[in-house]
Amino acid sequence: MDWLITDIDPRGVATLCLNRPDKFNAFDDALIGELVQALAELAEEPKLRLLVLNAEGKHFSAGADLNWMQRQVTQSFDQNLAEAEALAELMMRLDSFPHPTVCRVQGSAFGGALGLIACCDVAVASDDAKFCLSEVKLGLVPAVISPYMVRSIGYRQTRRYALTAERFDAATALDLSLVHDVVPAASLDDKVEQFVNQLLANGPQALTACKLLLEHVATQPLDNELRHFTANEIARIRISPEGQEGLKAFFDKRPPGWQGKRRV
Numbered sequence: 001m002d003w004l005i006t007d008i009d010p011r012g013v014a015t016l017c018l019n020r021p022d023k024f025n026a027f028d029d030a031l032i033g034e035l036v037q038a039l040a041e042l043a044e045e046p047k048l049r050l051l052v053l054n055a056e057g058k059h060f061s062a063g064a065d066l067n068w069m070q071r072q073v074t075q076s077f078d079q080n081l082a083e084a085e086a087l088a089e090l091m092m093r094l095d096s097f098p099h100p101t102v103c104r105v106q107g108s109a110f111g112g113a114l115g116l117i118a119c120c121d122v123a124v125a126s127d128d129a130k131f132c133l134s135e136v137k138l139g140l141v142p143a144v145i146s147p148y149m150v151r152s153i154g155y156r157q158t159r160r161y162a163l164t165a166e167r168f169d170a171a172t173a174l175d176l177s178l179v180h181d182v183v184p185a186a187s188l189d190d191k192v193e194q195f196v197n198q199l200l201a202n203g204p205q206a207l208t209a210c211k212l213l214l215e216h217v218a219t220q221p222l223d224n225e226l227r228h229f230t231a232n233e234i235a236r237i238r239i240s241p242e243g244q245e246g247l248k249a250f251f252d253k254r255p256p257g258w259q260g261k262r263r264v
Contacts, residue, residue, distance in 0.1 A: 004034040005056075006042070012049035013196055014042050021057025024108065028068035032086050039093040050199050050207075051097060052192060053120060054104035063111025063134065087112065088144045095119040095148060096215070098208050100199045104192045106185060110134045115145030117178060118152035121211070122195050126185040129170040131178065133162045151218075153178050204258055205242045209233070 005017040016038055018025040027035075042048055055061060072080055094101065094116060103120035110132045117123045133149070135142045142149065142162055149158045153176040161168065170182045183191045199207065213233055220226045237243045242258070249256035 003031050004038060006038050008042075008045065008048065011200060012045075012047045013200070014045070014048055014051045016042075016051065016053050018053075018055035018061055021055075021059075023065060024059045024062035025055045025057065025113075026062045026065040026068075027112065028065040029083050029086065031065075032083075032090050036086065036090050036093060039090070039097060043093070043098055048099055049204055050100040050102065050196065052102045052104065052196065053094075053116065054192075055106070057107075059107030060105045060109045060129070061113035061116070062108055063113050069138075084144060091115050091119055091144060091148060098211070099204070100207050100211070102192055102195050102199070103179075104188060105129050105179060106188060108132075111142070112145055114178070115142075115148050118145065118148040122199075123179040124181045124183065124188065124191050124195065125170045125173060125179040126188045127170050127182050128185055129173070129179075129182075130167050131169075131173050132165060132167045133158075134165050136163065137165045152176075201259060203242045203246055203256065205240065206237065206246070209237060 003018070003020050005015070005019050007015045007017075009015075016035065018027070018031070020026065020031070042051060072083070075083075100122070101120040103117050103123040105117060105123060105125040106129060107126070108130050109117060109125075111134050114131060114133060133142050146158070146162070149162070153161075157176055168176075170179065173179045174182045181191060181195075213230075217226060217230065220229075238247070245258075246256050
């Protein structure tokens with residue numbers, strides 16, 4: 001049985017599906033390796049437009065696999081470091097994926113699973129979903145995912161939930177900005193598809209450029225250098241083939257070429 005299912009539909013929408021429902025989609029070194037490889041390959045797909053990350057079964061992911069954690073107890077520092085570096089690479093590749101990413105969350109999302117959610121551009125959860133930064137319960141810390149959690153829900157809230165390891169519900173995850181929308185479980189797929197269609201309506205090169213732009217400006221001081229950078233970026237995009245097509249389509253009152261026969 002494949003622990004990770006990868007698919008690309010005719011629209012250029014890729015799906016990465018965690019497929020260990022009997023293990024609550026917990027991940028170990030093998031699944032992490034598969035995810036890293038899949039993200040690297042998908043990032044190079046020329047016709048790819050966006051990525052959906054989801055999971056089979058009742059739960060999104062219980063975090064680290066228990067058998068994997070048991071093996072880690074007997075491993076050396078260097079072995080533990082190598083596996084931690086692999087997890088860090090997974091988070092980095094997902095966070096910096098060149099196309100928009102949408103995360104579909106159901107059931108439980110614990111430990112490192114919250115890092116996967118925080119690394120995606122858009123996250124949608126079912127109203128019965130439960131979340132927990134559970135590491136300190138085991139005498140551990142959410143080290144690898146901590147930068148993405150702090151960026152996602154803020155330093156103050158991360159301090160609370162990482163230190164208490166308390167569970168919180170989907171409504172709280174929405175208030176914290178860990179997820180962007182919460183819907184009944186029966187409507188989860190429809191909501192994900194709604195976001196997919198919204199993203200497909202936009203310029204693919206503009207989406208990639210927008211992700212890079214936001215990554216840059218989020219870490220820079222608001223000074224003349226940043227002002228010149230942003231001005232240069234919009235000027236560059238305006239004269240690009242996609243920018244020209246988008247503006248012409250708008251004034252011609254027709255769909256831009258990247259939408260094909262789709263209507264706005």
